[in-house]
Amino acid sequence: MPTILFITSTQAVGYSPAKGGRVTVLQADAAGDIGLSIEALLAAMPGRQKQVYVLTTEVWSQAVTVESRSLRRIDKSQVPQMLAYEAETYSGIPASSARTAIQLLETGPLETTYWVSQIDSVRFAQAADAVAFNGGKLLGVLHPAGLHEPITTGKGDWTRLEQWDDASVVVSRQGRSKSERRFLSEIEQAIDTPAAARDYLNRLDIPTGAFVELLHQSAKPASREAYGAEGEVSHAVDLADEHDLRTFLSAWSRALRSPKTLPVVVPVRTGASPQTKRTLALAAVAAVLVGIVAHHRLTAAYHASRAKALESQITELQGPIDAFAAQQKQLGELGNEVTQAQEQLAVLQTRMLRYQGQLGIHRARMAALLRTLGDSRPRDLMLSGVQSDDGELRVVGRSVRPEAIIEFATTIAKQLEPLNLSVRVPRREALLVTADGGPYEFEYIIRDGA
Amino acid sequence: MAGKKTQSSSMLITLGGPAVLLCLYAVNVRMNPSDAAKQVARLEGQLQTVKAAEVPFAQSLQVTEQLRLKREELEDAKFKLDELRRQASAMMRGGVDGMEELDLGKEVNRVLTVAGLRLVDDHPVTSGSDSNRMLKTLTDATKQLGQTLTEQMSKEADNTPIELPPDLPRDVNPLEWMAAQRELRTGRFDGPQTRSSQLRLVGDYRSMVAGLEAVVDACPGVVVTSVAFEKPTVRTRGSLPLIWNIEYQMRPIPKSLASDIEMTDVVQQPQRPKPNSSENASADRQTDAQADTYMVAKPIVRGAD
Numbered sequence: 001m002p003t004i005l006f007i008t009s010t011q012a013v014g015y016s017p018a019k020g021g022r023v024t025v026l027q028a029d030a031a032g033d034i035g036l037s038i039e040a041l042l043a044a045m046p047g048r049q050k051q052v053y054v055l056t057t058e059v060w061s062q063a064v065t066v067e068s069r070s071l072r073r074i075d076k077s078q079v080p081q082m083l084a085y086e087a088e089t090y091s092g093i094p095a096s097s098a099r100t101a102i103q104l105l106e107t108g109p110l111e112t113t114y115w116v117s118q119i120d121s122v123r124f125a126q127a128a129d130a131v132a133f134n135g136g137k138l139l140g141v142l143h144p145a146g147l148h149e150p151i152t153t154g155k156g157d158w159t160r161l162e163q164w165d166d167a168s169v170v171v172s173r174q175g176r177s178k179s180e181r182r183f184l185s186e187i188e189q190a191i192d193t194p195a196a197a198r199d200y201l202n203r204l205d206i207p208t209g210a211f212v213e214l215l216h217q218s219a220k221p222a223s224r225e226a227y228g229a230e231g232e233v234s235h236a237v238d239l240a241d242e243h244d245l246r247t248f249l250s251a252w253s254r255a256l257r258s259p260k261t262l263p264v265v266v267p268v269r270t271g272a273s274p275q276t277k278r279t280l281a282l283a284a285v286a287a288v289l290v291g292i293v294a295h296h297r298l299t300a301a302y303h304a305s306r307a308k309a310l311e312s313q314i315t316e317l318q319g320p321i322d323a324f325a326a327q328q329k330q331l332g333e334l335g336n337e338v339t340q341a342q343e344q345l346a347v348l349q350t351r352m353l354r355y356q357g358q359l360g361i362h363r364a365r366m367a368a369l370l371r372t373l374g375d376s377r378p379r380d381l382m383l384s385g386v387q388s389d390d391g392e393l394r395v396v397g398r399s400v401r402p403e404a405i406i407e408f409a410t411t412i413a414k415q416l417e418p419l420n421l422s423v424r425v426p427r428r429e430a431l432l433v434t435a436d437g438g439p440y441e442f443e444y445i446i447r448d449g450a
Numbered sequence: 451m452a453g454k455k456t457q458s459s460s461m462l463i464t465l466g467g468p469a470v471l472l473c474l475y476a477v478n479v480r481m482n483p484s485d486a487a488k489q490v491a492r493l494e495g496q497l498q499t500v501k502a503a504e505v506p507f508a509q510s511l512q513v514t515e516q517l518r519l520k521r522e523e524l525e526d527a528k529f530k531l532d533e534l535r536r537q538a539s540a541m542m543r544g545g546v547d548g549m550e551e552l553d554l555g556k557e558v559n560r561v562l563t564v565a566g567l568r569l570v571d572d573h574p575v576t577s578g579s580d581s582n583r584m585l586k587t588l589t590d591a592t593k594q595l596g597q598t599l600t601e602q603m604s605k606e607a608d609n610t611p612i613e614l615p616p617d618l619p620r621d622v623n624p625l626e627w628m629a630a631q632r633e634l635r636t637g638r639f640d641g642p643q644t645r646s647s648q649l650r651l652v653g654d655y656r657s658m659v660a661g662l663e664a665v666v667d668a669c670p671g672v673v674v675t676s677v678a679f680e681k682p683t684v685r686t687r688g689s690l691p692l693i694w695n696i697e698y699q700m701r702p703i704p705k706s707l708a709s710d711i712e713m714t715d716v717v718q719q720p721q722r723p724k725p726n727s728s729e730n731a732s733a734d735r736q737t738d739a740q741a742d743t744y745m746v747a748k749p750i751v752r753g754a755d
Contacts (some may be wrong), residue, residue, distance in 0.1 A: 279466045284468035292475045299479075303486035310493035317500045324505040327513045334520040341527035346601050348534050351595040355541070358591040359673070360699075362584075366674040366696070367662030375653055388676040388695065391584055418589050448584035 002051040002139055002256060004249050005041055008217060009057060009165070014045045015249035022046065023246045034058050042134040052131045053256050054141045055249075057217070059265065060091035060280040061117040061143030061167055063183035067381055068112045080110030083116050091118045099124045101142070101263035104434040105181060115181060117143050117263040127265055140264035144252070145169045148179035148261060150213060151244075152235050152249050158208025161197045163187065163216045174207055182206070194208045194234030213237055214247075359419070365419040369393075369446070376411045378404045402428065405442040412444075421448050460636070535599065536694045538639075542596050544702040545643030546671070554671060555647055561668050565661030567653030567694065575646035575697060587677055589641075595637035603639075607614055642702045646675070651694040655679075671703040 001019040008027060014024040024045045027217060029036040034056060044048055064086050080102050084095040091098070103115040119141055131138040146169050150158045159172035168184040184204075191197050197214035212234040214221060221236035237244045255262070272280065302401065373383060380400040387394040399405045405428050413423040427443040483491070546554070560567055575616075612631045614624050652657070658679070665672055676697040 028474045033676045099637055137500075189508065270462075272464075281464045281467060285471065288468040288471050288475075290563055291472070295475075295479075300484070300486055303484070303490050306490050307486065307493055309569070310490065310497055310723050314497050314500050316494065317497070317504060320510065321500065321503055321505055324510055324513065329512075331513060331517055331520060333515065334524055338524045338527055341524065342533050345527060345531045345534060347598055348531070348538060348602065349593070352534065352538050352541075353600045355588075355591040357593040358588040362588045362673045363670075364666045364676070367659060370655070370662060370677060374659060385680045386678050387680070388697070393584070393677070421584075432651040448586045 001253060003045070003051050003055075003136070004052045004253050004256070005038060005052055006144060006249055006252075007037050007041070007054060007056040007058070008144075010218070013245060014041045014049075015246065015251065016045060016047075016049065017041055017250070017253050019046055021246055021250055023249065025236050025242070025245070032058075033122050033126065035130040039133060042131065042136065044405065047130075049134065049136045051134045051139050051430035052129050053139050053259075053264075054120075054131075055144040055252060056127075057165060058123055059076055059117050059119045059143040060087070060093060061115070061145055061263070062087070062090060063113050063181075064090075064116045065113045068108060068110055068392070071112055073245045078417055083114055084118065087116045093118050093120050097121050099141075099265045099268075101140075101265040103261060103263040115146065115183075116255070119265055124265060124267075138267055139256075140259065140266045142259075142262055143167070143242055146171060146181050147248075147251055147255055148173075148181070148209065149251055149255055150291075150357065151215070151237050151248050152213060156211055157207070158211040158213065159192065159201060159208040160213035160215060161201060161207065162192065163214075165217050165218075170204075170206055171389075172200065172209065174209060176409070190216075190219055192216065192236075194223065194225060194236045196237075198232065198234050199326060205375045208232075211235070212422065215239070229363065236300060258330050265393055274380060306315060359406055361419055365416075365421060369416060369421065370416045372412050376408065380404055381408055382409040391448065393446040395446060396442075398427075398431075398438075398441050400436070400438050400441045402440045405440060409444060416446065420449060422449060454623050465512045502574070531602075535602065538595060539603075539650070542639035543642055544647045545702045546702050550671075550702070551647075551700055554669060557669050558647075558649070558665055558672055562649070562651060562653075562658075562661040565653075565664055566657035567651040567661050568573060569649065570652055570693075571648075571650035574647055575648050585673075588673070592641040595656050595679055596641050599639040644702075645700045646697060647700065648697045651696065652691050653680075653694060655693060658692070662696075665698075671701050673701060674700045675699050 003017070004015040006013040006015065009032065009100040010028055012026045012028045014020050015028075022045075024041060026037075026041055026044055029040070031183050034054075038054065042052075061229040064083055067087055068081065070082075071079060080100045081095070083102050084098050084100040087093075087100070088098070089093045093275070097120055098118045101117045105113045106113050107113070124141055127141055128138040133177040135181070143164075143165050144170055145162050145164050147160075147162075148171060150160065157172075157174045159170065159424060162169045162171065168187050170184060172182075173179045187200070191200050191214065194212060194214050198208055198212045201212065202209045210232055212232070214236040215233065216236070217239065220240055221238055224236050224238070225234070227233055237248060239245050239248060256264075270351075373386075377383060378401075381404045382399070383395060383397040385396045399408075405425065409423050409425050416423060424447070425442065425444055427441075429441045431437060431439050431441055467543065552744060553571065559572065572605060612628050614628065618624065653661070657676075662674055662677070665674065674696060676695075678695040679692040680695075682693055
């Protein structure tokens with residue numbers, strides 16, 4: 001919230017809403033230098049005041065009435081200049097050196113009345129410089145008259161009579177209408193009591209409402225409160241009293257939150273010269289180019305470092321993953337090798353067992369063959385010889401009974417089968433010596449392989 | 451108000467150019483990102499992928515443990531395979547030299563003579579005629595074992611370096627040992643070189659049965675391949691003598707296996723020496739080799755009546 005500086009010919013008051021409504025009161029500069037008063041005041045106030053409104057009686061503020069038809073001939077932007085010329089006679093400030101702010105009060109078919117505030121541009125500059133010197137910004141300068149809200153109460157109809165050294169204003173609000181301001185000609189007799197104020201307003205046929213405020217710039221009111229018969233209350237605001245002063249400035253602080261209905265003289269922003277514009281444009285282009293180059297470089301550097309960091313991070317994370325994959329691959333390869341080795345082992349074992357088994361069989365089988373032949377031979381069968389012939393054994397003999405030949409062959413075939421020997425009977429011949437044809441001569445072929 | 455507007459518009463015009471320039475640059479940066487920006491975007495995507503593929507520590511530990519177990523399993527299998535190959539190689543190589551042939555012949559003659567047979571003639575058989583005798587199944591088994599051994603050894607010979615065992619005895623020449631290993635690995639295994647001999651004997655049937663059974667027991671390197679007998683044309687008194695004609699084959703028997711083949715009939719897998727027992731490794735290997743046993747399908751030979 002902006003700081004309010006209230007400066008009259010006698011006192012300079014600072015009000016800081018941000019500091020809890022702290023009020024700083026100083027004597028105004030004796031020489032009437034508004035700049036010095038502001039500097040002294042801002043120096044005395046705590047902290048730096050960033051945004052400042054100056055309420056000062058240095059501003060000439062009055063109602064100016066002009067012909068409505070003359071307003072229709074000119075552009076709206078020229079109205080302040082026109083009113084400055086109109087007010088020049090009353091304010092004594094040359095229009096060429098005046099800073100003027102206007103606010104429409106009432107308009108009619110014939111006449112239009114504006115609330116005009118003027119201040120000499122030198123004084124305005126002094127105020128602006130003083131504020132800027134203290135590190136702040138001057139938001140505007142205006143006259144402390146015409147506050148459009150009650151100072152001490154906020155409800156119901158009200159009327160306030162303000163008596164400033166250079167202006168007398170009646171501000172009132174009836175019902176739900178907007179506040180009205182009436183600038184009065186000089187009051188002949190000073191009104192110093194609330195009751196007198198109500199009487200005065202009644203004499204002027206101004207509706208007062210239930211509540212009347214009296215504000216006098218320099219005179220101390222004779223009484224603070226007055227009560228009428230029908231609940232009417234009149235109150236005098238004493239600007240010499242700190243409480244009333246704080247209340248007054250607090251009301252202004254609230255009002256200046258939206259200063260559109262007030263004639264505030266604001267600093268003029270002077271347009272830049274073409275040269276300045278060119279310089280500014282070039283500077284902006286240069287700044288943009290420098291910014292682009294810097295952005296390009298910084299981005300490139302950032303991307304490079306980011307890429308490097310990402311690569312290292314990826315490498316760091318990829319290491320265990322690769323190792324894991326390699327382990328799994330190695331596991332699979334080892335599994336294959338184990339399977340292969342076990343298969344080779346099984347095959348070799350089988351071959352070895354077969355070889356050793358065959359070796360054992362071959363070592364023993366001739367002895368076993370002879371024993372089998374000898375042990376299994378029937379009594380009526382005789383072996384006459386065994387011949388070895390081209391990979392086979394030829395057993396020759398004779399038998400009384402022909403069936404004994406086959407029985408013997410069957411018996412030894414069973415017994416020789418584990419020895420990988422097979423028995424065949426290729427020849428059985430009756431010799432026809434006896435009546436039944438016997439004896440019988442036979443021949444067995446015993447071969448390798450069951 | 452109009453002044454303010456004019457001022458604002460002039461400022462807009464003044465700053466419009468740089469603003470447009472700035473906008474164009476921003477659009478260009480947005481629409482055409484640099485290679486570095488693209489790389490960063492690509493790497494960020496890659497990082498997300500890598501993070502998603504991150505392997506939990508427990509899983510990694512589990513795989514490491516599986517690897518260790520699998521390596522042990524492989525070493526164990528290879529050790530058993532090496533042992534078996536070594537033994538098979540010993541059986542599939544070598545030959546009977548002249549001295550051994552003489553010794554074996556003497557032993558066979560002695561055993562048969564003790565059994566009651568009388569030696570009439572003894573002469574070696576020309577080599578290469580074994581195929582005519584009853585050795586087909588043994589020859590097939592020998593061929594299969596030799597072929598298997600040759601294939602397995604040849605596959606590994608090229609890729610597997612020969613390493614000296616840490617417990618190689620000091621009296622063994624490392625170069626000779628390695629040469630022997632190389633020969634064992636890369637050579638062919640066609641079976642042992644055998645020698646055959648023919649005997650002509652006179653004796654009765656029972657003596658021959660006893661004699662052959664005694665040969666089986668006493669001479670592990672001897673395989674009787676053929677037996678024939680005939681009756682003599684001239685009758686003699688007493689028991690009937692028969693004229694026997696037998697052939698036998700002399701096979702080299704590895705010294706470490708000779709006693710085992712004869713006596714045992716159960717296969718025992720070789721036990722891999724424990725790593726901690728390095729002190730007795732050499733001694734253990736020798737005893738292991740002696741303890742290695744093989745199945746020998748030795749038929750039951752019934753006793754004589």
